[in-house]
Amino acid sequence: MLKQRAIKFVLVLLLSMTCLASNPFNALANGETATDLTQLEQAIKEDMINRESNFTINYVGDTTKMLGSLGIVTKQAEESDGYLHLSWTTIRYQVSGEAGKASINFTVEYLTTMDQENFVTSQVKEIVPTIITATMTDFEKEKAIHDWILKNVAYDYKVQQRTAYSALTSGKTVCSGYAMLAEKMLTEAGIKTIIVSGSIPGGLHAWNMVQIDGNWYQFDATNNDVRGNTTKYYNKTDAYMTKNGFVWDKTKLPQALTVYQPETAKSSKSNQESSQLLMKRE
Structure with a gap:
């Protein structure tokens, strides 16, 4: 029997999109850059296959659409590879940024190194x-x-x-x-x-x-x-x-x-x- 996993997709908005004008975001964190959801999904998948425990992906584009789709995109990334799908226990992410550009910080726990x-x-x-x-x-x-x-x-x-x-x-x-x-x-x-x-x-x-x-x-x-x-x-x-x-x-x-x-x-x-x-x- 496959053990039930604690699947957690946690989204923390460090900067509210409603107050971006008063709190400008000048620089993206170090990491890969994706400009659409397909690129974002591929970047998540590659980092997880490489067993990266903490990684950052910068997103430049429609951040409102990205925020609304991030949970689905992350799920699609890990499910697209059957081996990878069975390899992790917890996925968490935090998003910081402003309209048009954001940094997504992922923390993933795996069953193997x-x-x-x-x-x-x-x-x-x-x-x-x-x-x-x-x-x-x-x-x-x-x-x-x-x-x-x-x-x-x-x-x-x-x-x-x-x-x-x-x-x-x-x-x-x-x-x-x-x-x-x-x-x-x-x-x-x-x-x-x-x-x-x-x-x-x-x-x-x-x-x-x-x-x-x-x-x-x-x-x-x-x-x-x-x-x-x-x-x-x-x-x-x-x-x-x-x-x-x-x-x-x-x-x-x-x-x-x-x-x-x-x-x-x-x-x-x-x-x-x-x-x-x-x-x-x-």
């Missing part, structure tokens, strides 16, 4: 080549990664370990950590994947979707593990997941419509080998 994220990246780069080969199909690579996670990671029923870092260092994590580690490993293997944040009857939950041979599939390593190393939620369709109580915002994610069968994977490998033979003959 940048050094810990770099450790995850380096470990994944070491592990993945040991469990996959160049001759494997993407289906085979996916299964090898799935099985490695189930063999080396256990569910943390105390709900204290929540990241890919804890999965690799302590061998324990919850659904967020399973999904985050799966995304890192699958991406390293060249398989397109995204993290899904939603819920199951027991509460909040996170899992993955993978794209192989142009088709999307649902992939939940957590429930496969706690159910005894099964494939109950391996390469399933949206309909299957919905029938089993999974809930997520389907409007924001691709559809998983293709029914996976082992024969599909075998056919994919046969086609790959045939292609290689034709290339050799040519």
Whole structure:
């Protein structure tokens, strides 16, 4: 189960827009500058990915519109990256400035540091080549990664370990950590994947979707593990997941419509080998 986070978007207006004329703002604080909401969203996302705990973004433009949209823009920034969405616990911001220019100071608390994220990246780069080969199909690579996670990671029923870092260092994590580690490993293997944040009857939950041979599939390593190393939620369709109580915002994610069968994977490998033979003959 994904632990409920204390999500706090706190807006503190240090200077009231109604009294700007009597309290002019002459200089912007040091930091990046955004001139529209799209740039602002991207700047927030990049600083959070870099695990910046305190950062300032200057905004030059329609500050009234910015103030009215800041909460939404911040939410869009952190939700636009599934891994990032599971990486923080609290976001606070303060705004100071005058009409036309303002400084937004962010304070963010994360579950991991940048050094810990770099450790995850380096470990994944070491592990993945040991469990996959160049001759494997993407289906085979996916299964090898799935099985490695189930063999080396256990569910943390105390709900204290929540990241890919804890999965690799302590061998324990919850659904967020399973999904985050799966995304890192699958991406390293060249398989397109995204993290899904939603819920199951027991509460909040996170899992993955993978794209192989142009088709999307649902992939939940957590429930496969706690159910005894099964494939109950391996390469399933949206309909299957919905029938089993999974809930997520389907409007924001691709559809998983293709029914996976082992024969599909075998056919994919046969086609790959045939292609290689034709290339050799040519």
